[in-house]
Amino acid sequence: MAVDTAGSARTSFDLKSAQLPVVAVALKTTDLAARMVDDPDFFDNDPVLIDLAAVRESAEPIDFTAVARALRQHRTQPVAVRGGSPEQMQAAHAVGLVAAPEAPPARVHAPEPAVREVVREVVREVEVPVAGPTTVVVDKPLRSGQQVYARGADLVVMAVVSFGAEVIADGNIHVYAPLRGRAIAGARGNTEARIFSTCLEPQLVSIAGIYRTTETELPDNVRGKPAQVRLEGEKILIEPL
Numbered sequence: 735m736a737v738d739t740a741g742s743a744r745t746s747f748d749l750k751s752a753q754l755p756v757v758a759v760a761l762k763t764t765d766l767a768a769r770m771v772d773d774p775d776f777f778d779n780d781p782v783l784i785d786l787a788a789v790r791e792s793a794e795p796i797d798f799t800a801v802a803r804a805l806r807q808h809r810t811q812p813v814a815v816r817g818g819s820p821e822q823m824q825a826a827h828a829v830g831l832v833a834a835p836e837a838p839p840a841r842v843h844a845p846e847p848a849v850r851e852v853v854r855e856v857v858r859e860v861e862v863p864v865a866g867p868t869t870v871v872v873d874k875p876l877r878s879g880q881q882v883y884a885r886g887a888d889l890v891v892m893a894v895v896s897f898g899a900e901v902i903a904d905g906n907i908h909v910y911a912p913l914r915g916r917a918i919a920g921a922r923g924n925t926e927a928r929i930f931s932t933c934l935e936p937q938l939v940s941i942a943g944i945y946r947t948t949e950t951e952l953p954d955n956v957r958g959k960p961a962q963v964r965l966e967g968e969k970i971l972i973e974p975l
Contacts, residue, residue: 758943759805759812760785761796782810783834784826785943786818796822798829876901876915883921897937906930916940917963929963930975939963939970946970 759782782805789796802812814834815826823833870884872891878898882889889903892910899915901907906928907919913931920927920942927941935958938947944965951957952972960975 758783758785759810760788760943761801762788780810782812784812784815784831786815786822786826790817790819790822796825798826798831802829802831870903872901875911878915903927912958918945919963920965925965930961932960933958934961934963934972939972941965941970944968944970946972 761784784801784805786796796818798815805812812831814832815823816834818826827833868884868887870882870887870889872882872889873893875893876882876891876895876899878896881900881902882891884903884905884907886904888905888908889901890908890910891901891913894911895901895909895913895915895917897914900918901909901913901915902918902921904920904922904924904927907917907930909917909929909931911931912933912935913929914935914937916938917929917931917936918938918940919929923942925942929939929941934952934956936948938945940946941963942965955974956972961972962975963970963972965971
């Protein structure tokens with residue numbers, strides 16, 4: 735949206751909305767001595783949203799200055815918070831963190847009922863097909879630094895996802911080639927999302943904000959082989975296909 739002044743004069747900038755993916759860090763304790771990340775060199779100055787939902791009821795104050803410092807030491811840039819109590823949100827705002835919109839609750843769509851048609855007093859049931867989720871298909875290799883985000887959809891990649899590339903989907907991710915970069919499924923909190931690959935060699939896999947890096951080498955039965963990634967509670971499971 736350009737800002738128009740009198741006549742044909744215009745300002746030297748345009749105002750436009752922008753939606754950017756961020757890394758969500760969910761605080762599970764107010765104890766800053768707890769280990770935050772395994773690999774301090776994994777991130778590359780990624781923007782971070784701090785999720786306070788799990789500590790919202792805590793009576794202990796949170797030292798947001800220390801939290802922000804610790805996150806920056808791990809090469810991330812804390813920019814926003816959400817889910818905290820009014821006191822926590824006010825304390826976060828005091829150190830320069832903005833309030834992010836709350837994540838929308840997951841919607842559960844009930845199956846469409848059968849539609850009944852009456853023709854000459856004969857009743858018959860007609861099944862109404864339920865529309866499936868949208869799917870985004872990528873058929874070219876993704877190089878380091880490239881990112882694909884399937885918003886509100888599943889993502890299917892038919893070529894290699896190279897080291898340093900990133901694939902993100904609100905639904906499932908299917909990679910019918912080597913997966914060597916970062917794969918983030920269920921980006922908006924879908925805990926039923928999964929990641930599938932015919933050759934699993936990722937830097938990082940994440941489902942609904944719960945992630946695992948491969949700093950610790952994958953087991954032989956899944957490393958470089960067809961495998962799937964799913965959640966069981968709050969634990970990432972990696973299983974052979």
